[in-house]
Structure formats: structure tokens, C-alpha cells
Amino acid sequence: MKLFKITPLIMALGLALCLAACSTPSGDANEPAGSNPEIAELIAQEPANADEAAELYAKLMQKENDILSSDNALWEKVFNAANKDSSMIKDGSNYGDFLLKTIDGAKDEFTADELKTLKAGAQQIKEIEDKLESLEKEFPGCGSTPSAGESVDASTAGMTAGANASSEATKFPSFTGKDLDGNDVNSDELFSSSKVTVMNFWFTTCKPCVGELGDLENLNKELAEKGGQVVGVNSFTLDGNKDEITDAKDVLNKKGVTYKNIWFKSDSEAGKFTSNLFSFPTTYVIDQNGNIVGEPIVGAITSAEQRAALDKLIDQAISNSGR
Structure with a gap:
């Protein structure tokens, strides 16, 4: 990737x-x-x-x-x-x-x-x-893992941290927005309602992004039994672009996706966070308090290695929710 x-x-x-x-x-x-x-x-x-x-x-x-x-x-x-x-x-x-x-x-x-x-x-x-x-x-996998210096920098990515970033978790930027059906969404309710939220950033014409939608749908069903959810953010739909929303919904329907996909303003902190992603698809795990857990999963989760790394973060987020 x-x-x-x-x-x-x-x-x-x-x-x-x-x-x-x-x-x-x-x-x-x-x-x-x-x-x-x-x-x-x-x-x-x-x-x-x-x-x-x-x-x-x-x-x-x-x-x-x-x-x-x-x-x-x-x-x-x-x-x-x-x-x-x-x-x-x-x-x-x-x-x-x-x-x-x-x-x-x-x-x-x-x-x-x-x-x-x-x-x-x-x-x-x-x-x-x-x-x-x-x-x-x-050399299979040689392009899957970012090398030194190519990881996400929290400050330039628009993430917000507590006063002591070394000991406090990094929070996902707060936002208000809508899902692709026009229903209001806000980050506080979105995250607090689930023990874990797997937030997947993708765009409509990205082959690896579209290729993993089925896996994410299956994951969403698995997480529902544990009090969790998958949420998609299609970068093309930011600011509520109607044509891009229509295209995204068409792809999601064809792939049988039922989990929520959302958009927010591109000039919001969450929008700036999205614009500074260094690769697509990228998946973040967020706990019930809105904290980002661990490092993002860069690239599709279709491989066993990627899925194992994601599962580990999910377990950690669920554990955090009990604190």
C-alpha cells in the first residue's frame, strides 16, 4: 500500500x-x-x-x-x-x-x-x-508496512491529545456530520454507544478499499455481538457531496454493506485528520471514550496478518471500555 x-x-x-x-x-x-x-x-x-x-x-x-x-x-x-x-x-x-x-x-x-x-x-x-x-x-508484504519516518504524525494529522500526551490516550477529533442517508451523527454519541468502533477510511474508486468491504461487513456482524461497530468514512463524500454520496451508496449496496458510513465537513478537525491520512484504506480502532487505540491498520484487512493486528486492537479497546 x-x-x-x-x-x-x-x-x-x-x-x-x-x-x-x-x-x-x-x-x-x-x-x-x-x-x-x-x-x-x-x-x-x-x-x-x-x-x-x-x-x-x-x-x-x-x-x-x-x-x-x-x-x-x-x-x-x-x-x-x-x-x-x-x-x-x-x-x-x-x-x-x-x-x-x-x-x-x-x-x-x-x-x-x-x-x-x-x-x-x-x-x-x-x-x-x-x-x-x-x-x-x-518479497511478499514488502510494501505493506510503513518504514521509519512514514508513520502518521499526530499533530499534523489533526489529532487532539491530553495535556500529557505520553500518558494520556489520543482522542479522535470531535465532529458533527451525517450518515449517507442524511441522518445526523455526532462523535460523542457514535463512540459512547459502542464498546469499540472500527473506523475505516476509504474512497469509492480505490480497489483495495472496495475489496475489503465484505470483510468489514462480516466484522461488523461479529462486533455487534460484542457491543461494537464498524463505521466507514468515504473521503470523497466529505462536505456532503451528493454525487459522491450516490456513488458511494451504490458501491456499498453492491457489496452488501449495512454498517453506517458517515461524512463531516472537510474543514473540521475530523476533516483535516482525514485529509492528512497517508494511505487508503486506513482503519482506526476507537474505544468507548473516543480514544484511538494503538496504531492505525494501513492497507486492507483481507490478509490474516492484518486481521490479527486489528483483532488485537479491538480486544484492547473493549478492555478499555470496562475501565
């Missing part, structure tokens, strides 16, 4: 991070990797062990992030032109190929120079994706 901080302006760019783990190589390169010597050098490296693979994976992810963030306004137009109903969720081809196809479909929206920039960037992303897929095959 790719890891980087997402600002409100380029929230859509997060989909590139999520789909990287699910990409598979395809097609021949139209331009040589050598068009960017630094990327070509990284792609040429052959790590000798899992640690080296994880380090290389992180560097390649950063290069991809650099490509997208350097011209974020142009890439935002590309992502807005993407087919949300099919390609982003169902297409398992190399993500660079997807970008190239989307750019070609929206070519009338760009100048010749803009098209040249976008196509070059998409080609480089294609080559990076090929290498990431190769690394994952040779």
Missing part, C-alpha cells in the same frame, strides 16, 4: 496509492525508463533481502507521489475524467496503463504541453508499478 500525505486539493491522488498494491504488469513501455535517470536507477536495483526490498518499495512509492504532486491540478483533471463505475474498481491492469488510457480519453481538455507532461508521468508510473509488482512477488 502506498503511503503519502494527501492534501484537500489532491485527495483524489490517493487512489494511485491504493491501486499500486493491486496492479499487475502489462504492455510494453512507450518511452524508456531512462527518461528519468533516478527512477531508472531505482528500477534497475535488485534487492538481496526483504529489508532492502521494503526500502526500495518506499523509494519508488515516493517517486510516484512526486510525479503526481508536482502537477496536481493536471492530475486532478485526469482523475475527474476517470470512469468510476468500472475501470477503477474492476480493471486489474497496470495502473500506468489505466492513466494513459484515461489521459487519451480526456486529451481534448489539455494543451499539447500538458499532454506531454501527463503521458510522460503516466509512463513512468507504469514502469514503477511493474517494479512494485515484481518486488511484491519476490
Whole structure:
């Protein structure tokens, strides 16, 4: 799972991070990797062990992030032109190929120079994706865990802590908002009504996000028997965007999801928290007092390792509720 901080302006760019783990190589390169010597050098490296693979994976992810963030306004137009109903969720081809196809479909929206920039960037992303897929095959899981320096920083993420952060739990930012059916929601009631809340941050066109919805639905049923719940936050629906809410509800219905999904204002503390997430999907465990328990689960919970880590946090949150 790719890891980087997402600002409100380029929230859509997060989909590139999520789909990287699910990409598979395809097609021949139209331009040589050598068009960017630094990327070509990284792609040429052959790590000798899992640690080296994880380090290389992180560097390649950063290069991809650099490509997208350097011209974020142009890439935002590309992502807005993407087919949300099919390609982003169902297409398992190399993500660079997807970008190239989307750019070609929206070519009338760009100048010749803009098209040249976008196509070059998409080609480089294609080559990076090929290498990431190769690394994952040779060193499974090398891209699943954030390396040092790539974890969430509480202060910049908008989290609020007590006077003594070293001894007091970090609280999830208070918020008021609505669920996707328009019912009012506030954080105090949401958290206090359950022994544990598993809050999953996702967006509609993120393949790993959509891929784990069934697992989260099953988890919600399991937690209901223990006095807990799963709550989803679709980042595209912040501020109550009606079109995005409709899209999100459509995906949730198709996946048979019944647990609550909510939105709040993007300029609220909870909204700022969401905009500073460094990867999607990301899942937080919150106890009955609104405290965040442990570190977030970065990436889908579909693997046994991820689910085991989540279960451990859930047990801890339930234990906290009895205090």
C-alpha cells in the first residue's frame, strides 16, 4: 500500500496509492525508463533481502507521489475524467496503463504541453508499478508496512491529545456530520454507544478499499455481538457531496454493506485528520471514550496478518471500555 500525505486539493491522488498494491504488469513501455535517470536507477536495483526490498518499495512509492504532486491540478483533471463505475474498481491492469488510457480519453481538455507532461508521468508510473509488482512477488508484504519516518504524525494529522500526551490516550477529533442517508451523527454519541468502533477510511474508486468491504461487513456482524461497530468514512463524500454520496451508496449496496458510513465537513478537525491520512484504506480502532487505540491498520484487512493486528486492537479497546 502506498503511503503519502494527501492534501484537500489532491485527495483524489490517493487512489494511485491504493491501486499500486493491486496492479499487475502489462504492455510494453512507450518511452524508456531512462527518461528519468533516478527512477531508472531505482528500477534497475535488485534487492538481496526483504529489508532492502521494503526500502526500495518506499523509494519508488515516493517517486510516484512526486510525479503526481508536482502537477496536481493536471492530475486532478485526469482523475475527474476517470470512469468510476468500472475501470477503477474492476480493471486489474497496470495502473500506468489505466492513466494513459484515461489521459487519451480526456486529451481534448489539455494543451499539447500538458499532454506531454501527463503521458510522460503516466509512463513512468507504469514502469514503477511493474517494479512494485515484481518486488511484491519476490518479497511478499514488502510494501505493506510503513518504514521509519512514514508513520502518521499526530499533530499534523489533526489529532487532539491530553495535556500529557505520553500518558494520556489520543482522542479522535470531535465532529458533527451525517450518515449517507442524511441522518445526523455526532462523535460523542457514535463512540459512547459502542464498546469499540472500527473506523475505516476509504474512497469509492480505490480497489483495495472496495475489496475489503465484505470483510468489514462480516466484522461488523461479529462486533455487534460484542457491543461494537464498524463505521466507514468515504473521503470523497466529505462536505456532503451528493454525487459522491450516490456513488458511494451504490458501491456499498453492491457489496452488501449495512454498517453506517458517515461524512463531516472537510474543514473540521475530523476533516483535516482525514485529509492528512497517508494511505487508503486506513482503519482506526476507537474505544468507548473516543480514544484511538494503538496504531492505525494501513492497507486492507483481507490478509490474516492484518486481521490479527486489528483483532488485537479491538480486544484492547473493549478492555478499555470496562475501565
